[in-house]
Amino acid sequence: MAIDIHTHVVPFDFPPYAGSAAPTKWPQMASAQNCRHRNVMIDGKVFRTVPDECWDVGRRLEHMAATGVTRQVLSPMPELLSYWLPADDALTLCRHVNATMAAMVDQAPDEFAALGCVPLQDIDLAVRELERLMASGHFRGVEIGTNINGVAVGDNRFLPFYAAAETLGASIFIHPLHPTGLDRLVGPPALVQLLAFPGETALSIASLITGGILERHRELRIAVSHGGGGLALTLPRLMFGWEHLDIAPGGRTPVEQARSLYYDTLVYDAPTLKYLIETFGRTQLCIGTDHPFIIQEPAPLKRIDALGADEALRDLLLDGNARRFLGE
């Protein structure tokens, strides 16, 4: 068994825009030069060219067979989270994406688990969609961005969402989105994901600690993509602040709180992965690949092998930790 908690879905198509606002940010799909790819169009421009593995279950299963992953946790391409649309339009889009994912789960229920999306720009609407998803039987929880229109996920306006997720037993996968620091990049667009994601992620997760969310909702099951980004290196600084500068509510230390979250292994080298296991604990890392996108880890099991881990740790990394994150 090997569970990959970080894989993305893009639907083959989107319904035409039927709302009342300007439809500029409503996504569309268009043919791409390579017949196995399609272009995600946003605001009349190609946002990203994506392969058929984004929606095609057969192709996805082929890829899994080739890499040794036996089960994928599906989540939307983050740009589909739609926090920037009017809330009712976002709900329409989320439901289309969620329906796509539910259909994929129906096609291969043993191979896929799904994390849906909810329109967090409207907390009430988001909570109602979360309730619907969790009642549907197709979803284990949801993916959310590191920020909602620039507001970090630790802001207390999101408390009703976290309370609902805790009550419903919904797993939450946090993924960087529209990261801070874009104006600091010198180079091609791929630097957004490679360089801006880690800092954005560290700030986002730190806000869950300094904002008191993790202390208040201790039963939440949260996984952080990209190995938590820069969080591991920020954690000793948070500890220093917690000990000397009163930066967060009392209770568990920032390190204890960080060790209650799950993290994927998408860090591209063995010494870094070892450092994360030391920092966050043997029980908190899960395979994550970013399949089928361009920065995906092509050989996730080889990364685990390269650790020279004992059998127990290997089992935890391959599936034990992921199953706990999923609430199994």
Added chain:
Amino acid sequence: MAIDIHTHVVPFDFPPYAGSAAPTKWPQMASAQNCRHRNVMIDGKVFRTVPDECWDVGRRLEHMAATGVTRQVLSPMPELLSYWLPADDALTLCRHVNATMAAMVDQAPDEFAALGCVPLQDIDLAVRELERLMASGHFRGVEIGTNINGVAVGDNRFLPFYAAAETLGASIFIHPLHPTGLDRLVGPPALVQLLAFPGETALSIASLITGGILERHRELRIAVSHGGGGLALTLPRLMFGWEHLDIAPGGRTPVEQARSLYYDTLVYDAPTLKYLIETFGRTQLCIGTDHPFIIQEPAPLKRIDALGADEALRDLLLDGNARRFLGE
């Protein structure tokens, strides 16, 4: 011998503003409640309350005796770098700060080395001030911010500055300043330094690699404060991009380039320090404390002791690496 490469200076006072622009951002000093402290006033507000160790050589030497640091590298409080002032005003302020530091070096030449400041918002002026500093005999180089008014230090507009620093043998200390991501913080002002500095620093140093600066100027001696912030965790991502996505010029790999820089040890815990030594190499870490500011490391030598390092590594961390950074 133990050299601390990360310590800051604030002058006891500033000259009155004599330029022609609105003087709102010109700093002033004012008495503070605690008679050993003074308030740095910017735009009519207390920017920071700072202790007399910022300017008082005797008090500074007392502190050094207590912590076991035998030599400090002085650099300006970053907010004094003044990139946001009109360039000629900034030069006036830089010269006042530089004169303060030169006088401190004169008072204790064996205990202090100085890194001055230059107005990088005007490259020609900055290069001329750098030449003046290096000719004066008081300075080993300069401190610069991670960004100059939002432009990362890897932008090629700064090439003439790096060329001059390389030619003059000036050491460069890079320190976070006005970091990106402030809108993601949930909590008190101390989070700016604790949480926003690491991501800002990682982006800044990455820009030196993706912008080709380090490849072009291989003789530069650059040290990065705060252990390089989140850089160590970003580096495998840079390597992935370098191998697969053509994100930086050829030549040395991002890891090789990162291992040509120096980093301070200001990371607040031993496992993190070990990880940095593994990542950047035994020959690249130097003691750094942020003395005399609020997030300073109070016992830098104990941090080194906690590593259980062999004698050779201990010597490198205490002074060998710092001396190479300083060009000795």
